Amino acid sequence: MNMKAPRGTVDILPKDARKWQFVESKIKNICDKFNFEEIRTPLFEHTEVFQRGVGDSTDIVQKEMYTFEDRGGRSLTLRPEGTASVARAFVENKLFGDPNQPVKLYYFAQMFRYERPQKGRMRQLNQFGVEVLGSASPAVDAEVIDLAMSCYRELGLKSLKLVINSLGDNESRTNHRRALVEHFTPHKDELCKDCQTRLSQNPLRILDCKTDSDHPAMKTAPSILEFLNEESKNYFDQVKDYLTAMGIDYIVDKNLVRGLDYYNHTAFEIMSEAEGFGAITTLAGGGRYNGLVEELGGPATPGIGFGMGLERLLMALEAEKKEIPIDEALDCFLVAVGDEAEKEAVRLVHELRKNGIQVDKDYQGRKMKAQFKSADRNKAKYVLILGEDELQKQIINVKEMQTGEQVEIPLSQLAMTMQEKLQGGIENE
CATH class of the missing domain: 3.40.50.800 (Anticodon-binding domain)
Structure with a gap:
């Protein structure tokens, strides 16, 4: 009989739970300042919510989801990420009809992904995320990034790097996709099996492959920035201008693509540069997804959001030797x-x-x-x-x-x- 916690899961004991409570309280206060409201969605959804919302070509859908059949023969999946669930709730509950637009939401939720457990990456992970639905303004993109950076700064983190990119609109992405297929096709047999599949399904994700990251073709791959049309360029320039106006430093990384199919225009990641943090440096990531709500049966609704791993946040605080002030004294x-x-x-x-x-x-x-x-x-x-x-x-x-x-x-x-x-x-x- 195996009476240990399943692989990739941990118990959060009372002495550590106090740290979690402190961090979550700080983040909630920041969300209040930004006028975001909390949403809580089910732990599991119908599998098609994630197949349609996250994308069939993603590693999450193809390899990492915990999927099961209930007694009625329905295929259900434990939530692997937050955005698709929030978008589904937005459509089902007709939040697009709310007079206060855009709808600004945040959540604390447990996610489940079947992947190889390692430090800061578990099969059951805790995530804080935000979603803004109903505005196509680049100022909203900057606000969402500002909220994420504010969470880390409020907790005292300093060794941070913000990386941004533009994935462009549909026209820009289509032209870039065509160029990627032409570029990688001669090297198809040299790529890993996953990338061979991605070449026909979603060639943009080849740029995010860890297995083929050192392949010479990666270094010469065409950048999405070369294919941005005028509208996409202007959009990206405005986002950068707003970040500069807020005093938020950033680096443009032409190879930043993110791992989910629903992204377009702005994509970003926040990384830790703290000494001893580990090889996986990403703390948070997100971007704009203007077609997701339509994909889930709702009206055309632009959206943007991010997900932040709380385990990785606590690791970053430890790496920067930031003490969490916990009052353990009893009255x-x-x-x-x-x-x-x-x-x-x-x-x-x-x-x-x-x-x-x-x-x-x-x-x-x-x-x-x-x-x-x-x-x-x-x-x-x-x-x-x-x-x-x-x-x-x-x-x-x-x-x-x-x-x-x-x-x-x-x-x-x-x-x-x-x-x-x-x-x-x-x-x-």
Whole structure:
């Protein structure tokens, strides 16, 4: 019997979950500033959502999806990425009819991809992403990139590189595709099997191949930038102008294509240049997808978004030695000695919690000394001591652990007194 977590998955234990909560809270605050709203989509979709939305020629659809048949014979797939699901929800719930356009959405979601697990790349991964649906303005492209960069900067990351490219409109892509086929066809037998298939299905993705990355034909492959029509050039220039206006540095990489079929116009990736981060440097990636909503049965709706791996974000913070400020201290720990005091302790803990105070107590029947050790392990700011004598006098001893100062408080005033003490500690900090 195998009782370990499946390969490519990990348990996030409480001490690490606090870091995740801190990071997610920071990101949510940034989304609020940018006027983005949260969306939550199902963990699984009908398989055709990803086949049509992500593209049949992608590695995700061909090799990496967790697909199964339900009892009704329907083909379902665990979510491998977020954009297709959000676009499907946008169409199904008729968000295109919302008077507030564009619709600006963000999500935190678990994704599932069957690939070789390695550091920062798991089979079950956690992703933050945003999607803006309903605007074809290059200013929106710049805003989405700004939001992504703001998340990293707010958390203290400095060793970042933003890489951008344009994939052009349909006309530009068609002309570039033709040139790529002409360029790579003489070398077809020298390419890997995947690229031989891509040559007929989606030749642009040959440029993203890791297996053939050192092939001489890669270095001389025609760039999409050579085939941009006037409209696409102007669009890309505006995006770059907006980024410059916001003081966001970038590098144009003509070989940046992204791995999904739905991209056009702006594509971008954010990478970590921190020493010791690892060989896979990409932290986030995204771009514009003006035909995706139509592909999923909706009206013509331009869109742009990105996905950001949270595991990789935490790795980058570690590589740059950025400490996540986690307050592990407990407000109060209640030590009770004696059966009657134990009964009263249950009531007091309930009352304190109702008044917004973080408090815990012993549930193991430990002696007084052992309960104090529990308070120390919980890093309690105050220990509340209740014995039979205190209960008879209707008082409780309150000990401040940092100073050792101890005072008697009437039980009836405990909640109010602890609120004052804790509030005073916050103000002094």
